[in-house]
Amino acid sequence: MENVVNDVRIIMKETYAKLVSFKRKENRGSFNSELLKVLPQIYRYVSKRLNSAVANGKLNKGMFDPNDFTDQLFIEVYDNIDDIKTENELHIFLFKKVDELLEDSLIEEEFDHVFFDNIDSYSKQEWDAMEENYTQDADGDFLLLEELDDTFLDKSNYSLSHVFITEEEKQLADKLDASLNKERIYRHIQLVLNKMNMPMRTVFELFTNEGLTTKEIAEIRKTTITQVEELLTSARQLLKDSFEKRFLFESN
Structure with a gap:
């Protein structure tokens, strides 16, 4: 995932310079074609937000398409590129704008207290049933966009290193890594993320999937760095x- 993030940063730098040039020449067609190169990352982010809303019953399938949100970016970036001074500002601008569009359209999701309050008591069968229901309800419904590079749409980008970060925790991660494949890790993380409220889940996804810093996320989410770190x-x-x-206690 780190390589993908680095690739995005390089593409963003190249694209920013060309966007500025095309805007000066008032070449709208070339401007839009160039912006399209960096939209797969944003499209994936929108897809995940919509998938989560479907899984949580906050959105009916077919009600929205990721293009409903990403298409607006062509107008927003063209109108504002003169005020965007660096490629990093462009990166943040794209997420901030699409976040605003999403939150104007989606119902705020509440924290699933029942799920987390009872996490000690779920049996293996109950965990498996919840995962199966999640997979049937929303997994990958919106991850389709023929024109864009599908390397940006790889869904297996969560890893245990995103969760277990201290040296002591890494020992637990090694035990899990020995018995779980990447796809199983992804499905479990996504299942649990969908039980969190929107701000918490979004901060985690922006930090892990998109490689953004807590400062950048605070700007996108219009909040403080402290609040982002707490979430x-x-x-x-x-x-x-x-x-x-689920996986380390023998009783489960």
């Missing part, structure tokens, strides 16, 4: 607890 810590703790309860 990220809480998300990791809930995920760590869920892995331990």
Whole structure:
């Protein structure tokens, strides 16, 4: 995933310079074609947000398409590129604008207290049933865009290193890594993320999937760095607890 993030940063730098040039020449067609090169990352982010809303019953399938949100970016970036001074500002601008569009359209999702309050008591069969229901309801419904590079749409980008970060925790991660493949890790993380509220889940995804810093996320989410760090810590703790309860306790 780190390589993908680095590739995006390089593409963003090249694209930013060309966008500025095309805007000066008032070449709208070339401008849009160039912007399209960096939209797969944004499209994937929108897809994940929509998938989560479907899985949580906050959105009916077919109600929205990721293009409903990403298409607006062509107008927003063209109108504002003169005020965007660097490629990093462009990166943040894209997420900020699409986040605003999403939150104007989606119902705020509440924290699933019932799920986390009962996490100690779920049996293996109950965990498996929840995962199966999640997979049937929303997994990958919106991850389709023929024109864009599908390397940006790889869904297996969560890893145990995103959850278990201290040296002591990495020992637990090694035990899990020995018995779980990448796809199983992805499905479990996504299942648990969908039980969190929107701010917590979004902060985790922006940090892990998109490689953004807590400062950048605070700007995108219009909040403080401290609040972002608290949400990220809480998300990791809930995920760590869920892995331990489901896969490391013999009783489960």
